[in-house]
Amino acid sequence: xxxxxxxxxxxxxxxxxRQILGEEFEILTMDEAGVGELAIVEDGSTFExxxxxxxxxxxxxxxxxxxxxxxxxxxEALEGAPGVYTARYAGPYATDExxxxxxxxxxxxxxxxxxxxxxxxxxxxxxxxxxxxxxRGECNGKIAQEKKGESGFGYDPVFYVEQYGxxxxxxxxxIKNAISHRGAALKKLCAYLKD
Numbered sequence: 035x036x037x038x039x040x041x042x043x044x045x046x047x048x049x050x051x052r053q054i055l056g057e058e059f060e061i062l063t064m065d066e067a068g069v070g071e072l073a074i075v076e077d078g079s080t081f082e083x084x085x086x087x088x089x090x091x092x093x094x095x096x097x098x099x100x101x102x103x104x105x106x107x108x109x110e111a112l113e114g115a116p117g118v119y120t121a122r123y124a125g126p127y128a129t130d131e132x133x134x135x136x137x138x139x140x141x142x143x144x145x146x147x148x149x150x151x152x153x154x155x156x157x158x159x160x161x162x163x164x165x166x167x168x169x170r171g172e173c174n175g176k177i178a179q180e181k182k183g184e185s186g187f188g189y190d191p192v193f194y195v196e197q198y199g200x201x202x203x204x205x206x207x208x209i210k211n212a213i214s215h216r217g218a219a220l221k222k223l224c225a226y227l228k229d
Contacts, residue, residue, distance in 0.1 A: 035060050036227065038159075041068040041074070041092035041102035044203050046187045047216075051103070054211050054220045059227075061101075069095045076118070081106060081156040082168050084118060089160035097162055101223070105155035105215060107189050109177060111136070111144045120189070130188055134181060138192065141177055149177040153193060153202075155215040167226065171218025175202075186210065 037060040040048050045063070052061050056151030064070045074091050078084040081104040088102035103187075116123035116137070124132035141149060152172050159167045181191035183203025190202035195213065202210055211217045 036132045037062060037098070039064065039069070039092055039096055039098050041100050043070065045091070046102060050211065050216060051101075051220065053207065054217050055224065057203065061139055064092060067092075067098065069094045076104070078104075078118065079102040079155055082158075082170075085156040085158035085168065086160070086166050089158035091165055093160040093162065099159070102158045102160070102217070103155055103216065104158075105153065107137075108152045108154055110150040111148055112140060134189060134192055137189065138179070144173070146176070146179070151175055151177050151193065153180045153189075153215040155219040157216075157219040159223060160224070167223075169219045169222035169226065171215045171220070171222065173215040173218065181187060 035058060039049060039062050042048060043063065043064055045188050047110060048061060048063050055061065063070060065202070069092060072092060074088050076084045084104035085102045088104065089100045093100035106117055108114045108117055122128055124136040129143060131157065152174050155171045157169045175196065176194045178192045178194040178201055182201045183191050185205070185207070186203040193202045195202060195205065198209065
C-alpha cells in the first residue's frame with residue numbers, strides 16, 4: 035500500500051479522496067503526518083500554482099510523498115470568478131452558505147442558459163527528489179437559481195449537472211465521485227502511479 039500525506043486539513047476533502055483512490059492507497063491528513071500546524075499561504079494566480087505550492091511545502095516539512103488539491107468554481111458569466119478565490123469568495127472567514135448567497139446574488143439577473151460553470155481541480159504530487167507532477171480535472175454544469183440537496187459541501191447545492199437533472203448535492207456519492215472534477219484529476223493521478 036502506498037502512503038501519501040494530503041496537504042489539507044479539510045476532512046471532507048480527505049474522505050472524498052480516500053473514497054475515490056480506494057484501498058490501494060493510504061491517505062494521511064497533515065495532522066496525522068505531524069505537520070498540522072504548518073501554515074500555507076495560497077497566493078498563486080492559478081489552481082496549478084496553489085496545488086504545487088501546497089504539495090511542495092508539506093512534502094519538505096514531513097519528507098514524505100505528498101498530494102495537494104487546489105480546486106474551485108469558475109463561472110462563465112463572472113469571467114471565471116470566483117476561481118482561485120472560491121473558498122473565500124465572500125471574505126476570508128466566509129462559510130459555504132455565505133459564498134453561495136454571494137454567488138446567487140451576483141447571478142440574479144443572469145438567465146438560466148447563461149449560467150454555465152465548471153468545477154476545476156488540480157492535484158499536485160510532490161515526492162522527495164522528483165519533479166512535481168500536476169493532474170487537472172473538470173466537471174461542467176450550470177449554477178442553479180436556488181439550493182437543492184443535502185449531501186456534499188461547498189457549492190454542491192447550486193451546481194446543477196444537466197446529465198442527471200440534479201445538483202451535485204443531490205447525487206449519490208458513487209455518481210458524484212465518478213463525474214466530479216476531483217474524481218477526474220485523481221483518476222489521472224492513479225493512472226500515473228500505476229504505470
